[in-house]
Amino acid sequence: MNSPATATSEPGAPAPPADRPPAVRRLPLDVRHLSLIGVLAALAVVGAITKPDEFLAAENLRLVLTQASVIGVVTVGVTFVIIGGGIDLSVGAVVALASVWATTLATQDFGLGGMLLCSVLVGVGCGLVNGLLVAYGPMVPFIATLAMLASARGLALQISDGRTQVVTVDAVLDLGVKDSYVLGVPPIVLVFALVCVLGWLLLNRTTFGRRTVAVGGNPEASRLAGIAVRRQRLLLYLLSGLCCGIAAFMLVILTGSGQNTNGNLYELDAIAAAIIGGTLLSGGRGTILGSVLGVLVFTTITNLFALNNLQTDIQQIAKGAIIVAAVLVQKGRSTP
């Protein structure tokens, strides 16, 4: 990005000797991220010891990344909403609705492009309703998105009639098979990586990101500073809806179908990943990298449990324990 040198060349702003370049002061990785990376490394060690042949196999690592991709894209959107002082409980249901709508026989007639467009539009449409209710209703985000959770899930059931809608469009199915891999990486994972990079840029390098942080940190001060707070809130829910639409299409590629049970409990996984990644539930602070690490930790745990044939109930307990531990660690650090 901009080198600190440009700052000092600014006329009328002499560089004082006490100035440290900002790059040194704020390392790209903060301690919280390092501890999450530590957890990931520990999990990898556990995997390498318990299942040395299987865990580190390229095929398994691809699987972990692929599984992380869908929920990961959702989490990026949710992270923005939470940093902006809101919450989005509807993401799982919106993923289900978008995946079902994109795989109806009528939509499949339009081929890959039509299905993708449909998925994205459904996501953005749900985001628009959420955003209008929260920003201009105004309704408490928890309630507005809870209502969307129920309605979107219901609509998904109504459209699909509870059946799995199998995709027959080859162009879509091809994106899920090995031939489509780029340098050994599935396209879905590439999309996830792209969303992360764009999300990071949006949060850290644009006015949109700056306003998100401001509105989440102190909505009243933001309003009095001249920020259009309501419009910002609306945009945040649109963004979350967009991410859901993208994630839904990734899921369609991955499963070759659309179902009304897709995205079950994604809202909890996404919020939990953001929180253990250091995003403040009250808004105003959070990072994309932290959320991505949070997603990877959860996905790796799931993978380890599956490889070792452990039940999902134990897995859920472990997840809960990790959330508690991560929040306690953060609390301990933030109080002097």
Place this chain on the structure above:
Amino acid sequence: MPLLTMSGITKSFPGVRALDGVDLDVEEGEVHCLLGQNGAGKSTLIKVLAGAHQPDGGEIAWRGERVRLPTPVSAMRLGIATIYQELDLVEHVSVAENVFLGHEIATRGLVRPRAARARTAELLARLGHPEIDPAALVGSLSAAGAQIVSMARALSHDVRLIVMDEPSAALDPDEVDNLFRIVGDLTADGVAVVYISHRLEEIRRIGDRVSVLKDGRVAARDLPARSTPTDELVARMTGRDARQVFPRRSAQDAPRAEPVLVAEGLARAGEFEPLDLELRPGEIVGLAGLVGSGRSELLETLYGARRPTAGRVLVDGRPLRPGSIPAAVRAGLGLAPEERKSQALLMLESVTRNVSVSSLPRFSRGGWLDRARERAEARSRTRELALSPDDPERPVRTFSGGNQQKAVLARWLLRGCRVLLLDEPTRGVDVGARAELYAVIRRLADSGVCVLLVSSELPEVLGLADRVLVLREGRVVHAAPSHELDEHRVLDLVMESTPE
């Protein structure tokens, strides 16, 4: 034997030595005033006394016996109560429940709300406010009412020492009189009061002894509150001579330029009646009036934070869209609101980001930020205002009140603001830093900005403004150049025909 003796108290936080061997002794029945600039260690000291902070070293003795105060409850058991500046009340709960929060009147685990209400009514009567309903929600009370509740809570314990941290900051003159009457009653009963205030005239009225803190040490102790000259107190606090706090007015006495901001028949039903107002470049106009006289409401209506019920606001002759802050900001208005922390600042963010938040489009192309330019321009504005320490990348919460206010002013300076609306700009700012802020405000005016200043402190309004409007119950009752007014005249105008 003193009631309380604190000796050699030290307390460090990461990077700061907040208290460095502080001694304090308090006698029964005295009003002991604690003076010091923000950051001098007053808050830390009273938090140690309240059991909220643990000292790193030093001793605390209560009636000659050494005690430890590991928790707020242990301080309360001894009879030490603290009324913090930011009142710690639960808004959605009744007055009586707040008063007995944590020590509810109960038999076998069942609370007895009627007994609590009766006892609360007694306490409120003793405090001179029998009109407060013990069943009312605290959120429905005024700031003064909330403070009375906080005091009732202190008295609901068997209290021997009350610490009051800037209790008068949110009060009107007549409420301050009532506060002083309460303090008088308490001390007559032998209760000791530790009183913190930035207003030296209050210390003269009720104080017995003064201790001055500076940089975590005792700079002076045992000063007689009534007879120590103001100059000496200020000098002890700041370490320098602080007479001449108000900057000289600019030479031209009546600015002739066209007004920048004009309000025509502006009104908000129930808050203030139709009024006309003109602000000219280089002019500081003061609004004097009590809390509730409509002064903050007027400021917020000009700024678009409230929608007027009648009239309009024009900037450079063009009407502003009513009720739109972005429109007002685009037209060149800026507001430094009354509650700095909750209404103006992003406390988690750096000063730079607090300064740039209203000017983001300036540093961006297509939404993409040029962060180097953002930093450079924010920095040059904070330099102009002599932000101290000169490190705008630090979180704004680590700065003193005066410097936080500079960050807010720098925000509008950066935006190229032409009309600055200041609501209580020196609240919570210590004496030394005030003079500096006054100079900054005057300098802004001299550079062509028009300033509308609201302040509860009459010396500030009279000393800083060129012209003063006196507001009473939503009406402008007087307007005059400030050199034609004095404090008594304005007080008369402000108070006249008020109920009671």
